Amino acid sequence: MEKVSRGVLLAFAAVVATPLMLPPFGGAAPAASGTGINCTRNCGNISIDYPFGIEPGCYHATGFNLTCNHSYHPPKLFLGDGTVQVLEISVPNGTVRIDSTAMLFPLDGGANVPNRTWGTGLPKSGPYFLSESKSMLEAIGCNLQVSILGGVDNSLVSSCTAICPSTDPNDTILVDGSCTGISCCQASIVLGYSFYDIQINLLPERQYYYFASVYIVDESHNFDNSMIFEGGPKALPATLDWIISSNSTCPTNNTAPECRSTYSYCQNYSSFSLAQHDGYVCQCSDGYQGNPYVLGGCQDIDECQQPNFYGCYGVCQNTPGNFTCQCGIGYTGNASIPNGCTDIDECEHPEAYSCYGRCKNLNGSFQCQCPNGTYGNPFTNGGCITIKKSFTGLSIGLGVGGGTGIIFLALGVPFISRKIKMQKAKKMREKFFNQNHGLLLQQLISHDADIGERMIITLRDLEKATNNFDRARVIGGGGHGTVFKGIIDLKVVAIKKSRIIVEREIEEFINEVVVLSQVNHRNVVKLLGCCLETEVPLLVYEFISNGTLYQHLHVEGPISLLWVDRLRIALEIARALSYLHSAASMPIFHRDIKSTNILLDDSLTAKVSDFGASRYIPIDQTGVTTEVQGTRGYLDPMYYYTGRLTDKSDVFSFGVLLIELLTRKQPFVYRSEHGDNLVSHFIKMLSIGNLIGIIDPQVMEEEDGEVQDVATLAAMCTKLRGEDRPTMREVETMLESVLVKKKQVPGIITKTRRPN
Known part of the structure; x- marks a missing residue:
């Protein structure tokens, strides 16, 4: 405890209140465009975008005029005549700090x-x-x-x-x-x-x-x-929020003279105190981003450059303000969800695909040949013609004379061919092992014999475990790989083919394998080992038998997971992320938290999985700048715009997952009747006290007063600025307190199960 003397407290008498002085809004004529070559667009480290400006003719109206005071080093920016210092301007968000x-x-x-x-x-x-x-x-x-x-x-x-x-x-x-x-x-x-x-x-x-x-x-x-x-x-x-026009509302056609970009629209200012200051702002249309107040300011978003964020797992084609997403040739299903496109077995429909010969299904295609003993066109009905056999005296003689040689050839050629193939396969395995930095992995694990004995697994063992990667063994997949079910040493495992394309990322991947191999938490899927003898690395995880949280939550019908199970699962996920962020040997940021990456075992215990996008962060750093990865609907918007990954990026994704558990709505596809995504609509409903309008009716029936606390926590986790969000350790503590009130803390009582 600290104590403060009266004398120290009186030192505050030197602090005086400085009023915010600005001229009346709308007093100056608006600029023609505000984008002239003589307009200053930076002051110190602050960018100045129209409708703000410094020189006359460079800002929209009085109120948006600024002063750059060069007597400071670096220069400081002020509102109006230079009374109130500006720290940051955001035109897309309509805010000034x-x-x-x-x-x-x-x-x-x-x-x-x-x-x-x-x-x-x-x-x-x-x-x-x-x-x-x-x-x-x-x-x-x-x-x-x-x-x-x-x-x-x-x-x-x-x-x-x-x-x-x-x-x-x-x-x-x-x-x-x-x-x-x-x-x-x-x-x-x-x-x-x-x-x-x-x-x-x-x-x-x-x-x-x-x-x-x-x-x-x-x-x-x-x-x-x-x-x-x-x-x-x-x-x-x-x-501060700001509006572009006061004491008026958007025209009925949602156009306004201030919204100059072709792909922009007018939006009425939404406020609890709307009756006191009505007005409107401009926004870029859906599918566009930028500054709606200048000509050409709203630019098309190429959604196909970020397929995971926009939920396209098939063939994506960008269009102005939108995109199309469909399964590729040879596939069918829903391209908007992970693993939604499945291979078409053309051989089961020979007439539809005009194969009248011997058909072999391939991944996304098929092979059609005339049967043995025939020749011709297998794609035409009756196109395969039987080869006629005729023997002359000469052929019989040659057959008898060359019989012995043919026997030796028949026996020797397969043996020689097999030996050549084995040599080639061995050289390829060695090539890929070195290419995938296998020597580096051996060096990194050499200091820990226990890890070294189990981490490196041969391709032969995995081929045996999966029956040569039989497609019948595929149990899942997503943006970071395909997952096979296999058996190694009488233990059922999950084997994932990773999709690392950039060679420079492989060394980072190896380091992450070493880090993840030492992660030991009951709510994190255990990494058992890896194989580097293929073009892309193979990872071996413990097998979790009961599917994903997504599959259990989004079932048909009004009844899904019990509310108490959802709360417990949320706490288990929070504990796992808190461990990864602060208790692992090096902080690990998952980067792709979503319901399809949460596995459930037979007792519905949560297991965080799919670390294909994860990054470990050196202890002396708080974040790292990376290529943006994640899934649309769950992705932290500040990470998306800045590329800087921090622990608060996982906090945002977890907040979206909380909202998904509360509402049973899918974040990557949900849109309200006004076009808001799930997070925006949820926050609006919470702010006006109308949670019942969006919460899953089953939750409202089963809850006992804790929904408001969990909804408030979800809103805290999904705040725009990462600094405003709690840490995962704080989230874990808050959820524990909710479950303590409900007397449902995992490990204290028996978990409840939803009846079949």
Whole structure:
């Protein structure tokens, strides 16, 4: 516990509140295009995209004008005339992050405390409003209640209370690094206005007061004791939403003059406090991305470049604003789901495929030949003609004379041919073993004899285990390989043919094999070994017999997995990811968490599988920049846009999986009637208190008050900014607390099962 003296607390008296001063919105004539060659588009490390600008004619209207102050190094960017510092501008998201100035309330022996105003100077009609559901009130002080009032009627928006229980006025007790109501308090702000009145009420039963230092900040801000001991920062980041036009709505045809890109549309501003500041923004049409406010700003997304993200597992063809996806020639099924396209056995339909000879089915094709003893065209009915046998005296004589030679040839040629094939096969195995860095793997595992004895498996053993990779042994597949069922040493295993195409990735793959071989967690599928004697590496995993979470959850009919089973499975997945992120020998980010990659054993225990996209991260790093991999609907949008992979990317995917468990809706195909994806629609329904409109009816019937907690956790996990999401360790703790209330923590009671 730490203590703060009265003298240190009074150091806050030097902090003064700086109002946000901006000219009225809409006061200047809009620019013709805002993209002139004389327009400054960078200030320091901040990009400036239209409708924002610095020079006259480079921004949309007053309110969007900025000032770049070059007296700082590097230069700093400010709203309007240079009062409020800008930290970041996002045109696609319609947000501006600013430095939100601290407000200090010196308290004089319990006398009346005058109100202060946050955001003074921001026009009531826009374009800026505090971002809803991303902001919070934070107050530091003793024995007081802080209230935020806003809107036309200046009604209560949010409040919190901070007390100092010490009886000594010179000592204030602090909980280190935590804002729990002792010396500081926090409260969410879910109504976004352009200004707020801050009101301080002193608690009458307390005997002493010091000061109140009040902030409006992003929810991602973490309280730190330095805010007390070092006098506190003068400003903290806050996020503002903005609209392009105020006091109006989109025309009936969803077009507006500000939406200049051909592939853009007008969207009304959605807000809890909509009645106070209506207006609209521009968005790129579905299938396009970029800046809708400039000509040509919305560019077509080539979905075929990211087949896993957009859920195309067949032949993809990009079209303007869209794409088509179908199974390739020789395949049939649903190309939008993993392993949805299956090979057509043309030999079962000879007339349909015009094969009137000997047919052999191939992968995606077939082979048709005339039978032995015939010749001709096997694709024509009656096209194969029998070869007529005729023997003359000469042929008989030659046959008798050459009989002995033919016998020797008949016996010797197969033997010689087999020996040649065996030599070639051996050389190919050695070539692939070296090409796949087998020597590196041997070197890496040489220090651990236990791992070395079981990790390297020969191709001959795997061929024997799978009956030469018989297609009848295929049990699954996806974006990272095909899975066969096999038997090795009387143990059933799953053997996956990986799809590593880029040679430079193979060395990284070998390192990951070594790391994954040492992962030992009851909720992670165990890697047993690998074979490097083929063109692409083969991985051997323990066999999990009961299918995937996707198969159990998305069954036909109204009844699926019991709600208590879904909760337990979610906790088991969270424990596995928490282990991979923080307890494994090196942090491992899975990168493709989804219901099809969660296997269930006979007792419905969850096993995280398919580490084909996984990356391990050196302990001294927090993330790594990679080629984006993942599945549409589950993929972290910040990872998609930046290419930077962190542990919070798995947190986002897990949040989507939670929503899938709550709703029984498929993230990669779901669209609401307004075109929202599953995550966006779920967050909207949660924010307006209408969860019953999207939650699986079976869950609503079986739950006992925990759905709201799990839904809130899912919303936290799927926040846009990775910094705003909890860690998997925190997610694990929250789910454990939900299951403790329900008395269903795995390992404490017997798991429930859904009746057949």
